[in-house]
Amino acid sequence: MFRPLLAAVLGLALTTAPAHADPGGHWVDAWATALHRSSAAAIPPVYDNQTIRMVVPMRGSGNAVRVRLSNAHGDQPVTFGAVTVALSEGGASLAEGTLSPVTFSGASSVTVPAGQTVRSDSIRLHVRTGRHLAVSVYLPTATGPATWHRSAVQTNYVSEPGDHTGDPDGGSFPATMRSWIFLDAVAVNHGPTPGTLVAVGDSITDGSGTKVDGFERWPDRLAARLAAQPGRHPAVVNTGIGGNRVLTDTAQDGQSLLNRLERDVLSRAGLTHVILLEGGNDLRNGATADQLITAYKEIITKVRARGAKIYGGTITPCKGGSGHTGTVEAHRRTVNAWIATSGEFDGVIDFATAVADPLDPQSLAPAYDRGDHLHPNAAGFAAMADAVDLSLLR
Template sequence: MSGRGRACRAAAVLLLTLAGQGTPALAAIPPAGATVRGSGVVTWAASAQRTGVGADRAYRLIVRVSAGGSDLRVRLSNAYGDRPLTVDSAHAGLQARGAALKQGSNRALTFDGDRAVTIPPGHAVWSDPLPGRVPAGARLAVSLRTPGARGPATGHEMALTTSYLGRGADTAADGASGWAPATCSWWYLDAVSVRPEHPRAGAVVALGDSITDGWGSTPGLDHRWPDDLARRLRAAGTGVANAGISGNRVLTDDDDGGPGATRRLERDVLSQPGVRTVIVYEGVNDLKARDKASAAELLAGYREITHRAHEAGLCVVGTTVAPFKGWLQWSPDTEAARREVNHQVRTGGDFDAVADIDRALRDPRDPERLRPHLDAGDHLHPDDEGMRAIAGATAPASRDCRR
């Protein structure tokens, strides 16, 4: 692992360690209508969180798109800001190496025809379409400048990807000069869309917690399970968006894990353009928390998500909860609840399709535990191979999901 990869891993460890120790109060979800839908199909996303403090600086944010296409647009979010955020320069190009971009690929983004945009607190904005084609699987660099930014910043804490900060750096330049130090978070950018090459292509959103967010996978290699799912669905031109937040629960808001899945569904799933399917892979945090949910309560939360997704015309893939014996908060009671939830997910008929992640990850000799070779070491989070196993379980359900 590179030095920067180790730094991102250390930042992720700190993020998980801080869970439950108390952080600034949870910000409200943006009001209905604050996040305007973009056009095309979402090809990358990262759910908004409160991420440090805003500053007068530039950002060069590196993301890997899933589906390729034309008319690229980016969504900038001030969801957690307490004052207007001004972005006076924004560009998008293709990464060459580090902070350097492929020569001639970096182009200016506009917002309603202007180079600058001011985003009210709690809101998000889409850029205008950028002419030209972005290849599937490309590493995109979105460069922003936020003069005078103050107060709570919006972003995504655990990117597991190296991006770059700059003071006085030129967002329009292709070169790496001025882009230091590195950052292991994404700032203000929370979605990218394209007009897909396949006219009927849509997108899949993975709604989840730290396992979907990528904890346990190798930083810098895009080995989260939604990344592998994107590779498996690439031939069909399907976009894949990662709506995972470490520590997230289905039912309950949390200062670290963010608003519960039922509360963030509109912002992180339904507002994304071109979405046809949502994969619901969370619930373990509800079952193992101090104020743990019962199986019946968690299943009711799943039904609420499914009902609202159906109202929006989406197909819903339900998933079983993987085993986690060996994790500190495991107990026979939580195991019994997990098994009850999994039985209902498999047989209850609430979902349009089911991905049996429990079966893909459990140890046949001890079904309450992860297979040792799929365990990242903490008995809850899968490693890179475990992430591939999750993608293998979800891919057929994603392809076959029909209402």
């Protein structure tokens, strides 16, 4: 039972937007991440009287945006004293004339209880696929451990003390970081983007080892392929988490996919497609093919219940990598054969063959191996993106 004050705060955070905010229409998540717990790997940061400016690559177009902030993994309420959005001019600088304040049920600030998320009102702002949006959040009081995505592989900015959400340049942001903090999604409306494609997985989807600010992950490459095609295409958002498993929660790499599915996949605005590539970490930590297949069936059922299509990605080779054994390989082959032949998925994307060594399909091709025999390099991620039949996404 909530205390009266907390209930009032929660009511503000989760009520629908007022009439002037135009909450209607077809909202589509044009950027998203998977926020998680990772205290065993790194203690989440704490912020107090600071502004964070995050620069997100938009994968969809529209004439209105709204943001979703999350305190899903916090241990206390978090107050967002001010939030703004603007088109990025590079670094922490904002494009002139694009800065807009963000409101929540008409209020300029909002307090989000631990375990909750909040969507903003609609903000009139024209954005297009390929452009970067700067989202600035002011945290006036100590946050406790932040809800974050530890490895963003992208540069974001932390200010000196104070509210700098309206500062047009980077002079007030002396520090950088490579994480997403509290920001869960950015949605667009009143535009041509028909839906959201969620790429969900582990480090191979999250982009482990890719160049910072290089946008070399396979979902980035897939988004670029779609953007180069005529017609209307779904926005590709990435909810991979390095080290994540389908079956098991870990203190280092977050809740299992089964436990985070609702928050990170099913709740996405405008969800139309899911590409699932996860399970290698489970197999290398003792899970069996039967256990993984049973979980896949549950995920497929839940995605289809939301009216979306789901495509199965075959698990990529890992011979020579950490945890690989003959037993792991046998289970991987069994899982991949089921993905390819069972007919349970709406389609199959053969990531494994795309990056395998033709002379030894248990191994990554040398040209695609980052060096740990487990993660593809940039060329490998490009090959994975090229393995996606774009006709599946029309």
